[in-house]
Amino acid sequence: MKLFAMPTAVLLSLSLCASCSQDKSEPTLQQEQIAQEKTPDYSMDSFRFYDLRVTGGIRNGSAAAYVTITNTGSTPDTLTGASSPACGITEIHEMVDVDGVKTMRSTGHLPVPPSGSAVLKPGGTHIMLMNLKESLHKNDSVDVVLHFAQKGNVTLRALVR
Numbered sequence: 001m002k003l004f005a006m007p008t009a010v011l012l013s014l015s016l017c018a019s020c021s022q023d024k025s026e027p028t029l030q031q032e033q034i035a036q037e038k039t040p041d042y043s044m045d046s047f048r049f050y051d052l053r054v055t056g057g058i059r060n061g062s063a064a065a066y067v068t069i070t071n072t073g074s075t076p077d078t079l080t081g082a083s084s085p086a087c088g089i090t091e092i093h094e095m096v097d098v099d100g101v102k103t104m105r106s107t108g109h110l111p112v113p114p115s116g117s118a119v120l121k122p123g124g125t126h127i128m129l130m131n132l133k134e135s136l137h138k139n140d141s142v143d144v145v146l147h148f149a150q151k152g153n154v155t156l157r158a159l160v161r
Contacts, residue, residue: 042156046073047112054142054158059135063087065127065144065158070117078149079110079118086142088131095123104128112148136160 040048050068057063065084071077082090093104102123110125112118120126127144136142140160145153 040070041067042154044154045151046075047071047077047151047154049154049156052144052156052158053161054129054136054144056138056140056160057129057132057136059132061132061135062128062130063132063136063160064122065129065142066120066122067127067144067146067156067158068117068119068121069112069146071112071114074114075150076114077112077151079112079146080149081109081147082127083145083147084129084143086133086136087129088133089128090130090144091128092120092125093128094125109149 038050040050041052042049048070050070052065052067054065055063065082069079079092082092084090091106092108092110094107095102096105097103107125110118110120118125129142129144138160142158142160143155144158145155147153
């Protein structure tokens, strides 16, 4: 019985390998681009907002908001600030290395170039939500208002993750 099973297994493996090596058509450039595109969380004119999220935090404490802002237009804009009804103070911060120690500092603004993106992410530029009015827990949602020099105010609802 073992002698019969072994040749059958070898033949089955060879036939599977042969079918895997058959010439398959390569995806077109258009298919690759579609596969790489993500659906934005929000869209407004030429701006797209991706991966919007807020960290959890305790009452009177702080949390951070992250988002990728993509400008598909030809006019630059600047994120000049943010606000949220969930907290008392909101600032744009960046992480900097000072004598080998990572620390945060307020940047005040963030350029959003034409045909480019501004990325707010953990360990980099982000929006600090300070003096939280209530604790923020996973799956809560928070309004974050982004203030742009040209576009004006854009209100987004962020999920706490």
